[in-house]
Amino acid sequence: MSRLPDPRPFSCADATGAVYDQGAHVTDWIPHGQAPVLWLSPSTALETGTPVRGGVPICFPWFADGAAGGRAPRHGFARTLPWHVESRESSDHEAVVVYRLTDEDVTDPVHREQFPYRFEAYYVVRFGTELVLELSITNTDDRAFDIEEALHAYLVVGDVRKIRVEGLDGAGYRDKVLDRDDCVQEGALHLEGETDRVYRSDAEVSVVDPVLGRVLRIRKENSRNTVVWNPWAEQAAAMPDVGADGWTDFVCVEGANVQAEAVHLEPDETHTMAYRVAVEVTEQDPGRSPA
Numbered sequence: 001m002s003r004l005p006d007p008r009p010f011s012c013a014d015a016t017g018a019v020y021d022q023g024a025h026v027t028d029w030i031p032h033g034q035a036p037v038l039w040l041s042p043s044t045a046l047e048t049g050t051p052v053r054g055g056v057p058i059c060f061p062w063f064a065d066g067a068a069g070g071r072a073p074r075h076g077f078a079r080t081l082p083w084h085v086e087s088r089e090s091s092d093h094e095a096v097v098v099y100r101l102t103d104e105d106v107t108d109p110v111h112r113e114q115f116p117y118r119f120e121a122y123y124v125v126r127f128g129t130e131l132v133l134e135l136s137i138t139n140t141d142d143r144a145f146d147i148e149e150a151l152h153a154y155l156v157v158g159d160v161r162k163i164r165v166e167g168l169d170g171a172g173y174r175d176k177v178l179d180r181d182d183c184v185q186e187g188a189l190h191l192e193g194e195t196d197r198v199y200r201s202d203a204e205v206s207v208v209d210p211v212l213g214r215v216l217r218i219r220k221e222n223s224r225n226t227v228v229w230n231p232w233a234e235q236a237a238a239m240p241d242v243g244a245d246g247w248t249d250f251v252c253v254e255g256a257n258v259q260a261e262a263v264h265l266e267p268d269e270t271h272t273m274a275y276r277v278a279v280e281v282t283e284q285d286p287g288r289s290p291a
């Protein structure tokens, strides 16, 4: 293992950002005049081959241990492989980088065995007043295959116990903590303990944060799942790269196509999933001070 090279910095008049080539992993986005939006654990390992804790990991070609279980590494090989920069450009209002990964980058025989297909992935990252992430997967094989994918965004919040996640009312979900598939969201989501849910929803989601006095608006395209995750105190204490204190500072709201919503790709077919975040400043609740 060696230390990860520093992330690539990006800037334009409207925002700054940073991306590690490993995993094409966005770890920072700060719209001009705002506080950081992506959480990066102060205790994450920054080593080649080890997942970075925070930012926006790309999960592909499977999520967790795969729809049928038993796959490793967790969340797929794409998050720890080095991606290639295809192009980068910036204008006043946007800095854009395009990354590419193909099956030729998958050299580990175990990984190839688990996903023995030819593919081409492009990932376009746009830093501006909005953060726009677009993941495109093309089946370059002569056989059809299924993929799972997630843009596993860690969003900074003032205190995860005080936020509410709106936009999922009425959505069915799998609760991975309760191991139940038949749950239905009623009203806004207030996180009150370990939360690990795969919602069947493509709707816009808002993270309302009275402590930081802002709302994070998340819009998705071609993403049939929204995953909401926070490990809470006990699990976090057992995760050295989250730590006993870090868990209150983020919520993961992920754009995804996983499990029953995995994407089927015929030869030559391309699927593009997009995930956008924008910040809306609101009044800070005077009764709530930052944690």
Ligand SMILES: O=P(O)(O)OC[C@H]1O[C@@H](O)[C@H](O)[C@@H](O)[C@@H]1O
Pocket (backbone or CB within 6 Å): 051, 064, 074, 075, 152, 176, 196, 197, 227, 229, 254
């Ligand atoms: O520790 P990892 O591999 O980064 O995964 C973090 C979490 O990612 C979430 O997306 C999963 O739903 C959780 O089950 C998982 O614990």
